[in-house]
Amino acid sequence: MTRVLLAxxxxxxxxxxxLVIERHPGLTVxxxxxxxxxAVALAESLKPDVIxxxxxxxxxxxxxxxxQIAAEHPEIAIVxxxxxxxxxxxxxxxKAGARAYxxxxxxxxxxxKAIEAVCDGKSxxxxxxSQVLLQDYMRKLQRAGAEDSYDLLSGRxxxxxxxxxxxxxxxxxxxxxxxxxxxxxxHRSNMMQKLNLKGIPELILYAVRKGLIA
Amino acid sequence: MLLIAGLGALATLHxxxxxxxxxxxxxxxxxxxxxxxxxTLDVYGNRIDEYFLESGDVxxxxxxxxxxxxxxxxxxxxxxxxxxxxEERAFLESVQKLLVDQxxxxxxxxxxxxxxxxxxxxxxxxSQAMPRNRQxxxxxxxxxxxxxxxxxxxxxxxxxxxxGFQRHLARLLVIILSSGLLLSIGSIVYILQQDxxxxxxxxxxxxxxEELSKLPASLLDAQEQERRSISRELHDEVGQSLGxxxxxxxxxxxxxxxxxxxxxxxxxxxKSTAESAVNxxxxxxLLLRPSMLDDLGLIAALEWQGREVSRRTEMExxxxxxxxxxxxxxxxxxxxxxxxxxxxxxxxxxxxxxxxWVRLEKESGPVVLTxxxxxxxxxxxxxxxxxxxGMQERxxxxxxxxxxxxxxxxxTTLRAELP
Numbered sequence: 304m305t306r307v308l309l310a311x312x313x314x315x316x317x318x319x320x321x322l323v324i325e326r327h328p329g330l331t332v333x334x335x336x337x338x339x340x341x342a343v344a345l346a347e348s349l350k351p352d353v354i355x356x357x358x359x360x361x362x363x364x365x366x367x368x369x370x371q372i373a374a375e376h377p378e379i380a381i382v383x384x385x386x387x388x389x390x391x392x393x394x395x396x397x398k399a400g401a402r403a404y405x406x407x408x409x410x411x412x413x414x415x416k417a418i419e420a421v422c423d424g425k426s427x428x429x430x431x432x433s434q435v436l437l438q439d440y441m442r443k444l445q446r447a448g449a450e451d452s453y454d455l456l457s458g459r460x461x462x463x464x465x466x467x468x469x470x471x472x473x474x475x476x477x478x479x480x481x482x483x484x485x486x487x488x489x490h491r492s493n494m495m496q497k498l499n500l501k502g503i504p505e506l507i508l509y510a511v512r513k514g515l516i517a
Numbered sequence: 518m519l520l521i522a523g524l525g526a527l528a529t530l531h532x533x534x535x536x537x538x539x540x541x542x543x544x545x546x547x548x549x550x551x552x553x554x555x556x557t558l559d560v561y562g563n564r565i566d567e568y569f570l571e572s573g574d575v576x577x578x579x580x581x582x583x584x585x586x587x588x589x590x591x592x593x594x595x596x597x598x599x600x601x602x603x604e605e606r607a608f609l610e611s612v613q614k615l616l617v618d619q620x621x622x623x624x625x626x627x628x629x630x631x632x633x634x635x636x637x638x639x640x641x642x643x644s645q646a647m648p649r650n651r652q653x654x655x656x657x658x659x660x661x662x663x664x665x666x667x668x669x670x671x672x673x674x675x676x677x678x679x680x681g682f683q684r685h686l687a688r689l690l691v692i693i694l695s696s697g698l699l700l701s702i703g704s705i706v707y708i709l710q711q712d713x714x715x716x717x718x719x720x721x722x723x724x725x726x727e728e729l730s731k732l733p734a735s736l737l738d739a740q741e742q743e744r745r746s747i748s749r750e751l752h753d754e755v756g757q758s759l760g761x762x763x764x765x766x767x768x769x770x771x772x773x774x775x776x777x778x779x780x781x782x783x784x785x786x787x788k789s790t791a792e793s794a795v796n797x798x799x800x801x802x803l804l805l806r807p808s809m810l811d812d813l814g815l816i817a818a819l820e821w822q823g824r825e826v827s828r829r830t831e832m833e834x835x836x837x838x839x840x841x842x843x844x845x846x847x848x849x850x851x852x853x854x855x856x857x858x859x860x861x862x863x864x865x866x867x868x869x870x871x872x873x874w875v876r877l878e879k880e881s882g883p884v885v886l887t888x889x890x891x892x893x894x895x896x897x898x899x900x901x902x903x904x905x906x907g908m909q910e911r912x913x914x915x916x917x918x919x920x921x922x923x924x925x926x927x928x929t930t931l932r933a934e935l936p
Contacts, residue, residue, distance in 0.1 A: 313757040319764030326768075359752065364812050386756055386799050390824060391809055391817040407760040408792055411767025439824060446833045446871070 308351040310342035339363025373400025380421035397504035403427035440512040460494040468510030540671035569642040734914035748806035830865040838877040860888035868892020
């Protein structure tokens with residue numbers, strides 16, 4: 304049974320989400336928080352498997368709460384819930400430790416998929432978010448007249464990009480591709496350099512933009 | 518006044534000169550006359566001596582000359598200038614009379630035979646002719662003396678007149694100088710007074726300007742507060758309720774059997790209406806006050822703003838920042854955000870550029886915001902839009918300064934410096 308903590312300052316929203324989650328077999332809501340501070344406290348006391356965090360909350364917003372929870376309990380998977388599809392929110396949510404980013408518009412359809420994905424150690428993004436990120440990326444490339452840096456990657460580097468974005472560690476990737484962890488590290492750092500990415504959150508964002516992960 | 522005084526002085530000098538000249542001419546004419554008279558009188562006296570003391574040819578020539586000399590003497594007297602004073606006239610009359618008497622004596626002497634009566638002749642000579650001749654000379658000398666005196670008197674008068682004129686000039690000069698001095702003092706006093714009034718008026722102007730400048734700042738502040746509360750209200754209340762509605766609609770969809778096509782269609786319509794309502798509310802709320810500013814901070818909000826402009830317009834915006842602390846005060850965040858928003862909107866609307874760069878940096882000193890575009894620019898000296906004024910007001914209310922550099926064909930750079 305996957306234990307879920309719900310944090311949203313709107314009671315209506317919370318009760319709606321609770322119904323969506325509980326209808327799904329294998330998922331149960333173990334607690335509800337009104338604001339960020341309470342979410343951090345409940346994460347500490349309840350030790351849920353997944354926390355669904357609304358970004359716009361009083362006292363402590365969802366991103367700050369995620370940062371604190373991820374620092375204390377990296378084993379708790381975080382699904383960020385937001386009204387904003389903008390990259391600024393997505394990137395900051397990822398940097399704060401969230402693995403999934405959901406728009407409230409589509410929460411009803413995607414929430415259970417997102418919870419399942421993060422439990423598997425994968426990422427999940429609302430299709431609308433992926434689309435906005437992709438559009439921004441394509442427009443920028445087109446206007447700059449620059450070539451897509453993805454084309455610079457070798458086949459091996461592309462494979463590794465995909466696997467890193469899906470949440471695999473270098474060791475797991477080495478096993479999957481039958482390479483030494485050292486070689487994987489080298490490919491990985493070359494790939495990051497070619498794409499000018501700093502850190503996993505940016506890499507995940509990039510993968511979402513390119514439509515490599517959902 | 519000086520001119521009049523100068524002209525007066527010139528006229529007076531001219532007059533003085535004329536007077537002196539006339540006096541001198543008078544003197545010279547008279548002197549010449551008297552000189553002729555004297556010399557003729559000398560010759561006359563010599564002839565008289567010759568006549569009485571000599572004999573023969575010399576005596577005869579002297580007798581012959583008497584009439585001529587007498588006429589010449591008369592001529593001299595006649596030629597004496599007409600403008601004679603009473604004293605002078607008296608002198609001349611006495612000379613005239615002496616001359617007539619002398620002539621008579623001589624006539625008497627010539628009418629008699631000298632050899633017969635030598636005593637009588639010498640008597641005539643010694644008792645009448647010679648003294649009379651001396652008298653004549655004395656009289657002439659007196660006239661001469663009088664003439665000289667008159668000349669001296671004229672000179673004295675001239676000197677006196679000149680001295681008077683000098684005194685007059687000095688007086689005039691003193692009057693002119695003192696009136697000039699008074700005038701300058703009056704002008705200085707007037708200027709100082711005007712200056713003081715101008716200073717007072719300027720101080721008043723500055724004060725009222727300061728008061729006026731506080732008004733827009735507080736208005737901007739109130740506007741920002743209002744926007745934030747409306748935005749929050751929209752986002753938190755309306756937006757969240759619509760979000761909950763959407764979730765419930767989704768659940769209803771699964772509750773309604775899929776074969777009930779009419780109900781499913783109606784549900785889909787409801788969902789799309791609710792979705793567009795959510796989008797509208799979100800957009801309005803973001804325009805009023807981007808929640809990033811409060812949720813994620815200034816840099817995130819600027820990046821979002823840049824992406825928004827890139828999405829909406831043909832202009833691609835890049836945002837970068839260095840060294841800007843997260844705990845920037847609310848006023849600063851709002852100011853930088855609004856100035857950037859206005860600047861980017863201006864650039865997108867008017868510059869015709871394809872790129873814009875937003876740069877926010879803080880090293881040791883002030884926070885510096887630069888917004889640059891590659892558009893066609895404008896004449897910064899002439900153009901002063903209302904948008905610029907609003908930005909300036911915001912920056913000024915925090916004690917900063919805002920500058921716009923632009924010239925046609927050069928793009929535009931806006932630079933705001935906040936202490």
